[in-house]
Amino acid sequence: MVIEKILNNNIIMSHNEAGEEVIYMGRGLAFGRKVGDVIDAGVIEKEFILKDSLTSGQFQQLFADIPLEEVDLVKQIVDNAEEKLQQELSSNIYLTLTDHIHYALERCKKGIEIPNPLLFETRKFYPKEFALAQDAITFINEKLQVTLPESEAGFIAFHIVNSEQMNTDGSMQQTMQTTEIVRDILQIISRFYGVVFRQDSLSYQRIVTHLQYFAQRYLKDELKEEPDEFLFALIQSKYPKAFQTVQRINDYLVKMYQKPLGESEMIYLTIHIQRVVSEE
Numbered sequence: 001m002v003i004e005k006i007l008n009n010n011i012i013m014s015h016n017e018a019g020e021e022v023i024y025m026g027r028g029l030a031f032g033r034k035v036g037d038v039i040d041a042g043v044i045e046k047e048f049i050l051k052d053s054l055t056s057g058q059f060q061q062l063f064a065d066i067p068l069e070e071v072d073l074v075k076q077i078v079d080n081a082e083e084k085l086q087q088e089l090s091s092n093i094y095l096t097l098t099d100h101i102h103y104a105l106e107r108c109k110k111g112i113e114i115p116n117p118l119l120f121e122t123r124k125f126y127p128k129e130f131a132l133a134q135d136a137i138t139f140i141n142e143k144l145q146v147t148l149p150e151s152e153a154g155f156i157a158f159h160i161v162n163s164e165q166m167n168t169d170g171s172m173q174q175t176m177q178t179t180e181i182v183r184d185i186l187q188i189i190s191r192f193y194g195v196v197f198r199q200d201s202l203s204y205q206r207i208v209t210h211l212q213y214f215a216q217r218y219l220k221d222e223l224k225e226e227p228d229e230f231l232f233a234l235i236q237s238k239y240p241k242a243f244q245t246v247q248r249i250n251d252y253l254v255k256m257y258q259k260p261l262g263e264s265e266m267i268y269l270t271i272h273i274q275r276v277v278s279e280e
Helices: 053-065 068-084 090-109 118-125 127-144 151-164 172-193 202-219 230-239 239-259 262-278
Strands: 005-008 011-016 021-025 046-049
Touching: 005 053, 011 053, 011 202, 011 239, 021 090, 068 090, 068 118, 068 151, 068 262, 090 151, 090 202, 118 127, 118 151, 151 202, 172 202, 172 239, 202 239, 202 262, 230 239, 230 262, 239 262
Parallel strands: none
Antiparallel strands: 005 011, 011 021, 021 046
16 A cells, blocks of 8 residues: 555555545554555554544544654554454544543643542443553553552443443443443442342353443334233242332433333343343
């Protein structure tokens, strides 16, 4: 491919064979090169197809305004996350995480710390991503001789989770809302039954995973709509306390998000609650 624009030593813009505008990344990719030079595909490490002019403009502005050292740090953080998680993250993370870390460093220089109200929940519900975020904080602090606070690990973990879910049609706000919903539903269950969940138990991990996927579907309006009147009645009679808990959860969701659960989701949620409480 031919270099059409150089954003920095490691990032260029070009077009692929399909005529799509693409950003290519690779260490030293543009070093000693100029517009019009041909780049060997073997030295390219990442490529991002730019879907529209807005995305293109955002990438160009970001990489033009932010120091190369910070861009390199984010690339190494993302590479490490992809290796540890064994999956490719959404390319949007290069835009969102680079921007976030840049302003986190600016705040750090000014002694400003933004409180993270979901730090505890992030550590609890997304332990792998939070551990990667802590590694990222340590890496940044060592490389740049700064001291980013632990609250930033929570924010970075959210960026990883958001990208891991390939949530390109959603937003960081949706990821945070998902975490809040999981937290609040677990509190409803715990208070209604008077139990304290063992966070290292398999049953707890199962209910957290189920609630995470449920919350994502709920916020995207993708809940199951397959009513089964017989099963709905059976579940109410067989697991009355678990069903009452689900009714409270439904009341909470309607109050907070103005959307009810629906019979199918109430059935599945009742079964999961009954299971986790029985095992606890």
